[in-house]
Amino acid sequence: MPRAAIARDETVTLDERALIARVLEGDRVAGRQLYEAHATRVHRLVYRLCGDAELAQDFTQDTFVRAFDQLSRFRGDAAFGTWIHRIAVTVTLNGMRKVKRLRERETTLDDDPGIGTVSHRADPDLRSGIAAAIDALPEGTRMTLIMHDIEGYTHAEIAESLGIAEGTSKSRLFDARGKLRLALAAFVKE
């Protein structure tokens, strides 16, 4: 890693530590700064996972409230961003399980017999076909795909956020891509 990048990362970490210390003392300005540093990315991930603007807003709020409440437990072993994204994933998964209308999206790809033979006539839009294929992926596989291929997280960050091994993250991504190729093949045939 270039020296400048390392120095920048250390500066960010030091700044965040100072902000965290101030938030623990009840400094809401520091809380706002910490929030602004991570809110947009957390909201993006949450929205990609749940696909609903209101739910994304609620889950993002819940994520930060929980993070601030549990801030004294943050040991600093990992970056604050990784830690709060792990909370965001947990909050989102738990929240989605409670929302009845989103349960249909959690059906596994294997349980959906039509996903591998998506018809061009039935769904002429490639984008919506891909979206349907992603929605039909198993939960863990779908999250890995979204975090890696859409949001640009590394396997280390995904492993930390989801509480899995890096190898598991890689195998899930391989699996997700394979199933998407199958879905895409239906469009390519014609």
Add this chain to the structure above:
Amino acid sequence: MTEDEMDERTREALRGYRVPPEPPLDEMWDAIEARHFGAPVVALTDRAPARGRSSRRWRLGAPSWGVLVVGMAATLLLGVGVGRMSRTIAPTYTQNDSGDGRYDYWTANAEPYRRATTEYLGETVALLTALPAAARDGQPDAGVLVAHSGSPRKCERSEQFRGVFMRRPPSW
């Protein structure tokens, strides 16, 4: 379609998957702030650059203990001051006629009232005594008063009374 083209189209489709809207950062922060930090902060000034004391922000609904203690102390001092001042202003007499050794304000201050009452009653007696004589001498005002002396309200309503007392003098 080649392998590379397929990958490119897949990536393109992935980029369009659930594109998030612009996050309502301020709205979300208001909720987070209220839930974690308590009552929201209200800025007494607008968002102008900080300039000394005028840029201070105050938390409504949750005054600190220091402010409460200072407020209570100030109220207590004010009460003591008012009490001491009223003690110096009110006429007090050291003599106490109650006889049991306790100080009683009304007993100690009865003498001035008794003196004033005696003075006014004396003047009234003198006036009532002098009026019949004045009426006999032909003074009209005295005659009206004597005629209605048993009923002050009747006296007040009579035409004669109005003629004597209610008429505005030409010099006014």
